Amino acid sequence: MNKTIIININSIVFHIEEEAYEVLRSYMIDIKKHFAKTQDSEEILMDIENRIAEMFSEKIQQGKKEVISLEDVHHVIEQMGTVNDFDIEAEETTSQEHRYDSQASAAFHKKLMRNPDDKILGGVCSGLGAYFGLEAKWVRIIFLCFFFFAGTGFMLYAVLWVVMPLAVTRADKLAMKGEMPNLQNFKKSFEEELQSLDPHLSKAKSEIAKGTSFCGNFICKLGKLFAQVIGIAVLIFCAMTILGLLIGCVGFITGVLGYQNEMVFPGTEALPTYQAILALVAGTLAIAIPFAALLHIMLRLLFKTKPMNTYVSLGLWATWITSVIAVIFFSLMGAQEYKESSTIKVEKELAVSAALSFFRKRC
Template sequence: MNKTVNINLANMLFHIDENAFQKLQRYLEAIKRSFSGTRGSDEIIADIEARIAELFYEKVESQRQVITMKEVDEVISIMGQPEDYHIDEEIFEDAPPAGQPASRPRVKKLYRDMDNKFIGGVCAGLEHYLGLDALWIRLIFLFLAIFGSGFGLIAYIILWILVPEAATTAQKLDMTGEPVNISNIERKVKEGIDDVADKVRSVDYEKVGSRVKQTGKSFFDTLGDIILFLFKVFGKFIGIVLILVGAATLLGLFIGLFTVGIMDAIHIPGIDLMGLITDVPVWLASLLMFFAVGIPFFFLMYLGLKILVTNLKSIGNIAKFSLLGLWLISIITLSVLGIRQASAHAFTGSVSETHALAPVDSLRIQFRDAESSDLPSAWVGGVEVRYDEGDNARLYFDDILLDIQMADDSVASLRIRKDADGRSFADARETAAAIDYAFAFSGSTLQLDEHFTTHAENKVRDQEIRLTLYVPEGTVLSFNPGAGDHLSRRIRNDRDLNRKRLANYTWKMDGEGRLECLDCPEDLPGETGNGHIIINEDGVDIDLKDDTDALRVKIDEEGVRVKAGRDDH
């Protein structure tokens, strides 16, 4: 049984075996003695402890796991012994000292290089990661921003948000792919110290001294401070806007996900009807839409928080890249599902059938409604869904149009054409063939259903019925009052009446394939014969009329005059 102790290493808590703790303590004391009196020794030791803590964190599987002598030995083998890595005070070599085996090449990690940044350090970090000069990377982003519909700017902002900056010495070494050991940490710290020293030596002390002696700021210094203050206020305002927009969008998406997607997932009645239009489950489409739209707005809100809160804790690289991956998966999946749904209407197929009617001198055309039922029904996409006693759903459509043409012989006939969409011509024709439509002919009356039906499994695929009635010359036709809603605009008649007014009178098929009105008033106006357009030296005079409204438009040197009113007819 071994005693364990708790240690705080680089602000990280670890449980460590007592023997392993004593060895680690001796190792750190040896490092401190090795760097005693060295420039930047405190920073070097702090970076070494941070690297050791990082290695311990990678090796433990849970917070309760105890670090043993094995983990300590592995960390020491990675970091190296102090006496093996002592570097001369003035001369630094990238290669390890003689006698020290070369470290294995490390995989580079992507960081933002803040030491060589131009804006956010993204391109400078990609230079280390890709081995491509930062100038070319900046030119690529600029090209994509200008000629790629802003993609370069969006990509740069996303990388700016997701990629962390190389703040510590260990992160800077990871960025360049160098081993994070004692030798390299010491070298990087001393290089930083030398850079600062060079900057200090290059300062014009006389110039600085003269500025110190000044009693106050100049006008331009004050103006610069004011402008800087205004920029900070504007930045805070932008941060607030980003937070409000992101939070409001996420709240709306969450409510939409709950009310639509979750309701479909738990089979709340009525929501499942959306599946009659699309092949994609509603809950899946809602979830993908939530991720596709919500993740970018989450990062907008997070960016606003970063602007407002200086020391806001990062959500971590794992969370950032996980959200990015989830967003890409959602976008790709939605695109595939969208293409699949569009392909369901890519082709239109038709099936036709012709039924001969008995020879008659007159024909009464009636449109009859579907039989009423006390069984439950609902509407989706303009289509009625009815359930039978076995809870089997059927779709009821009313997209039916009737055209009337002259027959080639003395026998009347009815042609029924069924149309539907599908992923192929064969699929469309199969869906069209599944349509059920009924009519009845008795004596001199032709009864046509106002609705046609199909099973719910055929879904809504723009199904429609087009009827063509062929009647011999001289046949007298009459309609029931509701027939006007289903008559085609292609029906020719000698009064130029529209389809709704046409159903109010009795007609006879003449020898030219046109209907001749038998009981229309002599002064009955048509749709085109009572209006006029006059263009002369006085301007443009337009007078348009129909059966209910009158509109008169006159354009001349006095301007435009519009007069609307009720027609006397």
């Protein structure tokens, strides 16, 4: 059973599966961005939308169905071509510089995708390899090593499998491998500068240009690698924290339930069992959700994954706020138990008379 969304393309109504809608929406946004700078972008977009509407109608008539599926959308996108395809074939640019720009940014947006052409399980490792410029076998070895660290590798692999999209189209695969013509602008301006200099320098020019582009590339790559390493460290840190919190939570709950273990969260003994469990779960959630958010943000930054579903993120917000409130509530409840007033009265006979007689003498 799938949820469908009703959309209208140039006043024709289609029912479309939610998943397919997300894909189509991001595709249309890409296209709009791509043509935003060109003249007559409205007309071009209208033509494209019309054609998409027509292809959908054909699909519905041929398939004798009522709903556009994800497969249909992928098929349409393949036929229409993605923005990257437009760049490669024959694009409409206002100026030369713009093309350099878009090529550089296309290279910068190297996408992390699962590689269907070289896979053992899900193509995660070869996709990672393509992304970081490593051979797939090294990534696989690294993952295998991590498997022995309490199954971290397994967890990471499962998460990545879910998160990384499969490279389906030709453009996807190109994006996955990512051409590296960045620094085009830099190189171009450098060459123009040199052209105004002595023509005798032409030989040196090419050598220097080669050198600079190499150095630039190297520094750029190094910087990116550094950022990625930090990002991955944060990612692993978050994942481990969440895992630790879960283990801790389970441990404390078993403690509360009276199983033999050393783990007792201070203060929980003051609460009835069910409240103690609720308090522990709420506490875990209150800490884990921000870490999960950080994890999600890092994943998005590093691998350009899809944004979170609005309902899921709203749900997480609500859960977090509820658990924070619950933690505060239970803390107060626990604190109440300790609130006992007591006074200690101590009376002590002091040897005052000797001291007084001493002062009197002095006066």
